[in-house]
Amino acid sequence: MNNMIRKIIFNFLFCFFLFPAFSQTEQWSMVIGGRDGLYGLDQLGRTNRLWSGGEVLKIIPPNRGSPWFIMSDAGIFASVDLRNWESRNQGLPLKTIKVFQNGNTSLLNIVQQIKDFEIDPQNSENMVLAIKDAVFLSRNGGRTWENIGMPNYRTNGIKAVAVTTLDGILTVFSSHNIYGIYYITPGRAGAVWTELSTGLEVLESTNNPDEIADIAIWIPEQGRPEIFASQTFRRRLYHLDWDAKRFNLIWSGPQGFGTIDSLTPVGNNAAAVLRFIQDGNIMEFPFSRLNASSSLALGQRQDIINRINAIPQNISPNSIAIPEGGGFTSLNELWLLSEPGNRSRFPADTIGINLEGIYLPVNHAMDRFSLAPYMDLIRNRELNMVVIDMKDDYGRLRFTPQNPALDGWGRVFRPIDLEDFLKTMKDAGIYTVARIVVFKDPEIANKDGRRYSVWDRQNNIPWEGYQDNERTRTYDERWVDPYAEDVWEYIALLSEELCLRGFDEIQFDYIRFPTDGVNLADAHYRWRNPGMDMDSAILSFLRHVRPRIQAPISVDIYGANGWYRTGARTGQEVELFTPWIDIICPMYYPSHFEQHFLAQNPAEMRPYRIYYHGTLRNHTIARGRAIIRPWAQSFYLNVSYDRQYYGLDYVRHQLDGVRDAGNGGLTYWNNLGRYDEVPIP
Numbered sequence: 001m002n003n004m005i006r007k008i009i010f011n012f013l014f015c016f017f018l019f020p021a022f023s024q025t026e027q028w029s030m031v032i033g034g035r036d037g038l039y040g041l042d043q044l045g046r047t048n049r050l051w052s053g054g055e056v057l058k059i060i061p062p063n064r065g066s067p068w069f070i071m072s073d074a075g076i077f078a079s080v081d082l083r084n085w086e087s088r089n090q091g092l093p094l095k096t097i098k099v100f101q102n103g104n105t106s107l108l109n110i111v112q113q114i115k116d117f118e119i120d121p122q123n124s125e126n127m128v129l130a131i132k133d134a135v136f137l138s139r140n141g142g143r144t145w146e147n148i149g150m151p152n153y154r155t156n157g158i159k160a161v162a163v164t165t166l167d168g169i170l171t172v173f174s175s176h177n178i179y180g181i182y183y184i185t186p187g188r189a190g191a192v193w194t195e196l197s198t199g200l201e202v203l204e205s206t207n208n209p210d211e212i213a214d215i216a217i218w219i220p221e222q223g224r225p226e227i228f229a230s231q232t233f234r235r236r237l238y239h240l241d242w243d244a245k246r247f248n249l250i251w252s253g254p255q256g257f258g259t260i261d262s263l264t265p266v267g268n269n270a271a272a273v274l275r276f277i278q279d280g281n282i283m284e285f286p287f288s289r290l291n292a293s294s295s296l297a298l299g300q301r302q303d304i305i306n307r308i309n310a311i312p313q314n315i316s317p318n319s320i321a322i323p324e325g326g327g328f329t330s331l332n333e334l335w336l337l338s339e340p341g342n343r344s345r346f347p348a349d350t351i352g353i354n355l356e357g358i359y360l361p362v363n364h365a366m367d368r369f370s371l372a373p374y375m376d377l378i379r380n381r382e383l384n385m386v387v388i389d390m391k392d393d394y395g396r397l398r399f400t401p402q403n404p405a406l407d408g409w410g411r412v413f414r415p416i417d418l419e420d421f422l423k424t425m426k427d428a429g430i431y432t433v434a435r436i437v438v439f440k441d442p443e444i445a446n447k448d449g450r451r452y453s454v455w456d457r458q459n460n461i462p463w464e465g466y467q468d469n470e471r472t473r474t475y476d477e478r479w480v481d482p483y484a485e486d487v488w489e490y491i492a493l494l495s496e497e498l499c500l501r502g503f504d505e506i507q508f509d510y511i512r513f514p515t516d517g518v519n520l521a522d523a524h525y526r527w528r529n530p531g532m533d534m535d536s537a538i539l540s541f542l543r544h545v546r547p548r549i550q551a552p553i554s555v556d557i558y559g560a561n562g563w564y565r566t567g568a569r570t571g572q573e574v575e576l577f578t579p580w581i582d583i584i585c586p587m588y589y590p591s592h593f594e595q596h597f598l599a600q601n602p603a604e605m606r607p608y609r610i611y612y613h614g615t616l617r618n619h620t621i622a623r624g625r626a627i628i629r630p631w632a633q634s635f636y637l638n639v640s641y642d643r644q645y646y647g648l649d650y651v652r653h654q655l656d657g658v659r660d661a662g663n664g665g666l667t668y669w670n671n672l673g674r675y676d677e678v679p680i681p
Contacts, residue, residue, distance in 0.1 A: 031068075031082065032311055033059050033319035033332070038070055040082065047312055050082045058117055059321045061328030066124035066141065075111035076129065076142055088142030093131065096531030098540040100485035107529055113576060120163045120170075121219045121265075128163040128172050132156040132535075132566075132573070135174050137163070137186055148172065151182040151193035157566035159232070162215040164225045166242060173227065175212035177565035181229060181247075199247035200229070201236055204609075205598050210234055211565065216263035216274065218287065226287070228274055230260035233617055235278065239290060251285055251298065253278070257616045261333045267325065275301070275329070277336045308334060335624045353627060355431055355665040356655075357385025358634075361673040362398045365416050368424065374673070378430060382681045386425060387433040387507060387667055388416075390498055395443030403497050409490050411443050422502040433554065434503040438491055438541075440510040442478040452487055454479045454514065457524035465517025475516045482513060482537040482571070483527035485544070492545045499551045506549050507585070509556040511538060512570040534571030542580035554583035554629065559593065559610075562586030562618040562628075574618065578625040585667065588614045588630050590650075591637035599641065606641065607633075607650055611657030615664065627664045630654075634668040634677055651677040 028040035032047070033056030039047045051070065058071035067080040075089040089111050097108040112131040120126035127138040129145075133156035136145040150158060157177035164171060169188065173196070175181045180197030200209035213232035217225050227240035228250075235253025237260055240246070264275045266284075273284040284299040304322070311317050319332035358377070364370050365388060377383070389398050396413035425432045445453040445462060453462035465477025480487050495506045513534050514523060528537070546553065557572045562584065567573035574584065590607045598609040611630060618628045632654045636646045651668070658666045668678050 028082075029323070030307065030311075031059060031061075031321040031328070032315055032317050033057060033070060033072075034315040034317050036316075038082075039315055041311065045310065047315065051077065051079075051085055053077065053085070055318065057114075057318050058332045059319045059330045060117070060119055061321045061330055063119065063121065063327070064124050066119065069117070069119065069142070071114055071117040071129075073113070075114065076117060078142060088138075089145075090143060091138075091145035091147075092129075092136060093134070093147075094531060095533070095536055095539075096529060097536060097543065098483065098485060098529060098532065100488060100540075100544055105485055107531070109531065113573075115158050116161045116214075118162050118215075118217075120165065121217055122165050122225065126163050126165075126170065128161045130158040130161045130174060132158060134158075135161055135172060135184075137172060148184060148186045149193070150174065151176065151179065151195070153179050155564075155566045155568035157564060157568070159565060160212055160215045160229075162217050162227070164217045164219075164227075166225060173215050175215060175229070177211045178208050180209035181212055181215070196240075196245055197247075198245065199249070200238065201231065201234060201249075205596055205600055213259065213261040214263040214276075216265055218265035218272065218274065219268055220272070220287070221268050226290075228263055228265075230263055230276065232259055232261065232620060233613070234258055235260060237274075237276075237285060250290060257613060259336060259620060261336060262331050264329060264331055266329050273299070275331070277331060277333055280337055281305070282331065282337070304331075305337060308337060333623075338624075353665065354663050355385040355629065356667075357383050357387065357431070357433075357665075358668045358675055358678070359435075359631075359670065359673075360386045360388045361671070362389050362392070362414070362416060364673045365421055366414070367417075368420075371421075371424065375424075375428065377675055377678065378428070380680065381675075381678050383678075384429065385431040385433065385665070385667065387435050388421075389437070390434040390503075391436045391441075391494060393437050393440060393510075395437070395441035395445070397494075399498075399501075401494070401497055402501075403493060405493055406490075406497070409444070409447075410441075410494075418501055426502070431504050432502070433505040433507045434495075434498040435507045435509055436491060436494060436498075437509050438511045439480055439482045439487070439513070440478070441480045441487075444480045444487060444490070445478045452480045452484050452527075454481055455524040455526055456519070456522050458519070458522045463514075463519070463523045465514055466519050467517070469518055477514055477517055479514050479523075481525050481527040482534075482541065483525050483529070483532060485527070485540075488541045488544045491541075492548045495545060495549045499549060503551065505552045505554055505583070507554040507556065507583075511541070511555050512558075512572050513537075515569050535567060535573050535576055538571045538573070539576050539580075542577065546580045552582040553580070554585050555581050556585045556587065556631065559586050559588040559614065562588065562621070562630075563614050565621050574621050574626075575623070578622050581626060583627045583629050583664075584618060584622060586614060586618055586628070586630050587669075588654075589633040589637075589669075590654075591633060591639050591642050595639060595641045604645055604649065605653060606645070608653035608657040611654045611666075612661050613657075615658055615661035619662070619664075628661075629665040629667065630658060632658070632666045632668045634670045634675055635672075648677050648679070652679040655679055 030041040032039040038051035038056045054072045054074035060069040067078045077085045079085045093112045094109040099106045115130045117129040138145045160175040162173040182193040184193045197209045203210040211232040216228045229238045235258035237251040238247040239250045260278045262277045272287045282301040321328045321330040397410040399418045400415045456463040465475040467473035561572040
C-alpha cells in the first residue's frame with residue numbers, strides 16, 4: 001500500500017472516529033429529551049426516536065471530542081452517533097424497588113434519581129453528578145464514578161453541581177436546597193466541603209440562602225473560568241468572585257416569586273452570553289456586561305421559544321439541544337416555559353382543579369340530619385369538595401366493604417351509608433374525596449400475630465412512639481411496616497372499591513414513615529429488603545396501587561417536605577411522587593413551622609406568605625406535574641403565633657395566598673368539624 005492510500009485511509013478513520021457526533025447528527029435541526037425517550041427533529045419537522053430507555057431530563061452535546069450524554073431516570077448514557085448508547089452508571093448507587101404481582105414478590109434495581117449532571121467544560125473526562133444525598137465524580141468520562149460525599153448537611157436535598165479546574169486544581173461545586181453552595185477540591189490531602197454562600201440572598205426570617213437552582217461555568221478565551229449561579233424561587237443571578245469567595249449579584253428581576261434555571265454559557269469570546277429560562281422566557285445575559293448595573297435589560301430569545309413550541313405535543317419535551325455556531329447548545333427544565341394547565345392523566349373536568357372544601361368528620365355524616373349544617377356551610381361558603389375518612393387514623397374502616405377479598409382485614413366501625421352519602425354529595429355538585437390513612441394503622445399492626453407491625457428492636461415487641469423514656473406518655477404512634485407488600489395490596493383493594501362505589505378521588509394520608517417518639521431509633525422494619533430505603537418503600541407502594549386506581553390520587557405531605565426539596569425523615573420525596581400521583585396536599589399549617597418563620601413585618605401576613613410561596617415552591621419542585629392543593633389550618637393550636645393572631649383573618653390569609661398562587665384549591669382542616677373561621681365570600 002503506497003503512502004497516498006495510507007494517508008487517505010488515515011484521514012477517513014480520523015474524521016470518522018474523532019467527529020462521529022457531528023457527522024451523524026447534521027440531519028437533526030433539534031435533539032429533544034422527552035417523557036419517553038430522546039428524539040431527533042429533522043428540517044421537515046419529522047421526529048425519530050433515538051433512545052427509548054426512559055425519561056430524558058438533560059442533554060449535554062459533544063464538546064472537545066466528547067460524545068453525546070443524556071441524564072435520564074435510568075441513569076447516564078453516552079453515544080457518539082445518537083443511535084448506539086452506552087451506560088455510564090458504573091459505581092452509582094442503586095435503589096431497590098419491590099414489585100408485588102399475583103402474590104409473587106420480585107426486586108427491581110434502578111439507578112438512584114439523579115438530581116443534576118455536568119461535564120467539566122475544560123476537560124470532558126471530568127464529570128460530576130448528584131443524587132439526593134451524595135456527589136459523585138468521574139475522571140474517565142463517566143465509565144466509573146467515585147462518591148466524594150456531601151457537605152455536613154442535616155438533611156438530604158442536593159439540587160445542582162458543577163466541576164472545573166481553577167488555578168490548576170480540580171474543583172467541584174454543589175448546592176443544597178437549604179444550606180447554599182459548597183465546594184471541594186477532591187484529590188487534595190485533607191479536602192473537605194467548604195461553604196461558599198456569602199452574597200447569596202437568604203430566605204426571609206432564616207440564616208440560610210434560598211435554594212440555588214443551577215451552577216454554570218463559562219470558559220473565556222483568556223483567563224480563569226467564571227462561575228455563575230441562580231436561585232430557584234427568586235429572580236437572582238450571581239457571579240462568583242473566586243478570590244474573595246463571594247457571590248456578587250449581577251442581575252435581579254422584580255421582587256416576589258420567580259425562577260431562573262438551566263444556566264447555559266454560549267460562546268467564549270466577547271459576544272458570549274449566559275442563556276437561561278426565566279419566568280416562561282428564554283433570556284440572555286451578555287458576559288461583556290458583568291460589571292454593569294443589575295438594572296441591565298436582558299435579551300430575549302423568542303425564536304428559540306417558537307422552535308420549542310413547534311415540537312409535537314406527544315413528546316412532552318424536558319430538554320433540547322440545538323445547532324449553533326458549529327456546535328450545539330442545550331436547555332433543560334423546559335416545563336418552566338409553559339403554564340401548568342392540566343398535566344394529569346385524567347380529563348380536566350374530572351380532576352380536582354380549583355376545588356375548595358372541608359375535611360368532614362365521619363361522625364357528622366352518619367345521617368342527613370347531622371350532615372345538614374355542613375351542607376349549609378358548603379353552600380354559604382361557596383365550597384365544592386368534601387374529604388371524608390374511609391380508613392381513619394385508628395385503622396378503622398368507616399364503610400362496609402362489598403369485596404370479599406377485604407374480609408378479615410380492617411375492622412368496620414360505625415360505617416356510614418355510603419350510597420346515600422355519595423348521592424347527597426353528587427346531587428349537590430360536590431366533589432368527593434376518600435381519605436385513606438395508609439401506614440399509621442393500629443388495627444393491621446395487631447393482625448396475624450403482629451407480623452405487619454413496625455418492630456421495636458430493643459424490646460422485641462411492636463414499636464410504639466413514646467414522648468419520654470419512661471413510656472408514661474404515648475404519641476399513639478402504632479404503625480404498619482411501609483415495606484410490607486400485603487399492606488399495599490390491602491390499600492389497593494380498598495381504593496379500587498371506593499372508586500367503584502363512586503368517589504371522585506382517593507387521598508392517601510400518613511403515606512410516610514413514623515417521625516415522632518424518643519424511641520424512634522428503635523423502630524425496625526422487618527419487611528425491608530436489602531437495597532431499599534424510605535423512598536423505595538413509598539415508591540414501591542405507589543407503583544403497586546397506581547394501575548389499580550381509576551381516579552385521581554392525592555397525597556398528604558408535611559409542610560416542610562413541600563417547602564424544601566427533601567424527603568428527610570419521612571420518605572416523602574416530591575420529585576419521586578409525581579409520576580404516580582395527581583395532587584399534592586402539603587400541610588402548611590403556620591402553627592407547625594418554627595414560630596419566627598416568615599414572621600417579619602407585618603407579622604399578621606405570615607399565613608399568606610407561607611401559603612402563597614409554599615404553593616408556588618411545591619409546584620416548582622414537582623416540575624409542574626401535580627396540582628398543589630394545600631391543607632389550610634382552620635384550628636387553633638396553643639403556640640405563640642396562634643395565641644396572638646389566630647382568627648378570621650388568619651384563615652382568610654391562607655385562602656388568599658393559595659388563590660394568588662394560582663388556585664389549585666385548598667381543603668380546610670378541623671379535626672372536630674368546627675369551621676367558624678372559614679371565610680364567607
